[in-house]
Amino acid sequence: MALNGKVAVVTGGAQGLGKGFAEVLLRHGAKVSLFDVVEDSGNATKTAFDKEFGPDRTLFCVCDVTSEKQFTDAFQKTVQSFGGIDIVCNNAGIINETDWEKTVAINLSGVIRGTYLAVEHLKKQNGGRGGVIINIASMAGLGPLPTCPVYTATKHGVVGFTRAMAMASEYGGYGVRLNMICPIFVRTGLLSSLDKEERAGDFYHLRDVNQKIMERFGTLEVSDVAKAFEKLVLDESKNGAALYVKTEGADYVKFPTQEDIEEKSKQ
């Protein structure tokens, strides 16, 4: 998809990966609406982007993805300011195994809510222009990360939900593609979550295991995942695809077909 003049929404866009994705979109000539719950860093990121890309290219909306009203209002404000929406990246996420309901509310319900709002605005049947939705899952959406089971569950949920919605969009003729990105560990604020007892909860005693898994898989920089995001957002052939981003590069996941599953269950 050519990005020049397109309008994008990035949740959790004030820092970390979301900020990196927003920067890719801006570099390609898109306008970006950053949705984030932290007002200070949202304003600081908008100011930095205004300096680099010009004052009318970035919008910041205070938005907690667990709030239906704030989320709806932020979409509305984006349409009023930029005249429509073409790309939505549901990226906001946390790790908190103690307050696990909050983790589910942000990582899974927030992605579902953001996807439904995005489809409502993008879908051709509603007068939208079509477009693409990219949901940020994780390697923990493809396999179990034993140090954070609820986080793992939310990311598996994002993968299943996005794949099902991609099929629904295809069958329904929405003109909207839905894909996901599954990175391994990335050097952002989120990475140290499990070093804190209040975040790791009952799994704090497994922090050495976490360290070993991190050593085994390695750690990426934000720019590595931003490069993968760029590849995915530009590729108009993908729907229901998951881009697995690891230290060796990015590859699309080959999900087992129904035949594969039936074949395996006979063995």
Ligand SMILES: NC(=O)C1=CN([C@@H]2O[C@H](COP(=O)(O)OP(=O)(O)OC[C@H]3O[C@@H](n4cnc5c(N)ncnc54)[C@H](O)[C@@H]3O)[C@@H](O)[C@H]2O)C=CC1
């Ligand atoms: N850092 C990593 O190792 C990996 C991260 N991910 C995923 O990438 C996404 C982004 O994470 P990072 O950039 O690493 O984390 P981060 O902590 O650096 O950034 C997350 C952003 O989301 C915002 N946010 C948190 N709760 C929110 C809410 N309720 N409403 C709106 N915004 C909210 C934060 O204010 C922050 O700006 C998450 O979904 C995470 O699960 C996936 C794989 C690896």
Ligand SMILES: CC/C=C\C[C@H](O)/C=C/C=C\C=C\C=C\C(=O)[C@@H](O)C/C=C\CCC(=O)O
């Ligand atoms: C501290 C958590 C930080 C970020 C979370 C983020 O989403 C990154 C996740 C990155 C890696 C996920 C790894 C998943 C691993 C698996 O799928 C397992 O199959 C392998 C798990 C353990 C291997 C342990 C062993 O070697 O015995």
